[in-house]
Amino acid sequence: MAPQAAPTLLKRLVDDAHQTYEVFAQDYQEAAREVAAQRQDRRIATATVSEITFRRWTSGKVQTLPQHPAPLILEHMYGHPARSLFQPAPEASLRALAVSTIEESELDMTARDAAAHAEDAASLTVPDISLDRLHDAILDIARTYNSTSPPEVHRKAKELLLDAQDKLERTQILRQREQLYLTAGQAAAMLSAVCFDLGALQPAVQHSRTAILYGQIIEHGPLQAYAHGALAFLAYWSGRPSDALNLVHTAQGFGGLGATARSRLAVIQARAHAHLGDREQAVRAVRDSLDTHHSDRDELHDDIGGEFGFTPERLAMSNATTFLLVGDATGAEEAATHALRLLDERPDGARPMLISSQASTDLARARLLRRELDGACEALEPVFDVPRDWRGAGVLERLAAARAQLTHPDFRTAAQASDLGERIEEFSAVSVSRNLGGSVHLALDT
Incomplete structure (x- = not known):
């Protein structure tokens, strides 16, 4: 015993x-x-x-x-x-231990x-090679985001966040803690993006706020700007475009931002103005997003890039949506067509499905604004081939807006419009993502 x-x-x-x-x-x-x-x-x-x-x-x-x-x-x-x-x-008795006289043994x-x-504090460290592995992991998640299904991205980003948090408990070395806070913030930002694609707005908001806090701890401007931009994006999807503008202005005030970061924020700003019905300010922000004479870079949006970046085709796709919101069918069609043309120039297997499906849907919506039903059907054809796991909330909401356009009196007797509406409903019903609360923020006046 x-x-x-x-x-x-x-x-x-x-x-x-x-x-x-x-x-x-x-x-x-x-x-x-x-x-x-x-x-x-x-x-x-x-x-x-x-x-x-x-x-x-x-x-x-x-x-x-x-x-x-x-x-x-x-x-x-x-x-x-x-x-x-x-x-x-x-x-000895506790009374003896409690005497106020300080003896040499106590000293x-x-x-x-x-x-x-x-x-004990000196022993709290992690191997630098483990930190390198985490850095490689966030690079992989960000750069393969558009070629990985949203459920798989969520799994990888969640594992990375938990790993970084665990290692933060095991090291007191300031240099390592700063790197781990940055990785944790980047992983939270990726989780925010994929939660949006999966149609979960509230978790997306929470993850963005988490990324902001990690960025604030280490005073990392690009990470805080990215996460504030994501919150702005989520704000106008939740019907709060004024809040979105305030968040963009906050994001633009952080230091260390490169040209890509500023272009991304201008795109988000344009969309918020469009939701407010301010066509002049929306178009001005679109122009700002296309102003590429700056060559400044930052380590998040440019050096890591991927989902943290903002490629020309993504910029064009996003601006197409802004033009749709202000009722500019010509501008929307030109921007969406430009996005698809850039995507076509990519090598086989490198065409981001999430971006291409959204650009194709916006092209269809632009044509529906001009009552070009045949052209809209043609634009949507590749969208209907998108696998279930890749049907993100962004494309589902755009399709919902297209479905609403098909109820216009000009299409009431068109069998082709009825068939297209049914295909949209069937496509959306079996998606792994879900519509964002039945929102109508992208709906167009018909």
């Missing part, structure tokens, strides 16, 4: 004070608030302790100090160094505790 672990000083103090778990937990929370006030750190004030943790602390089997802020709170409660609390209690113990704590 294994010998019973000697009672720790913490166990002796708890027993002598007749502290049940309930009393200990109450005293612990009160001490947490006092420590928070002393250190002016509000995060400490909310610290609590579970009964399982209480039992483990008093069992005599704890080998390392609990995580911050528990050592600070326990020292405040009992007046002894945290490390001493988890060591076997001295044979030695304090020095040993400080050295042990420093050694």
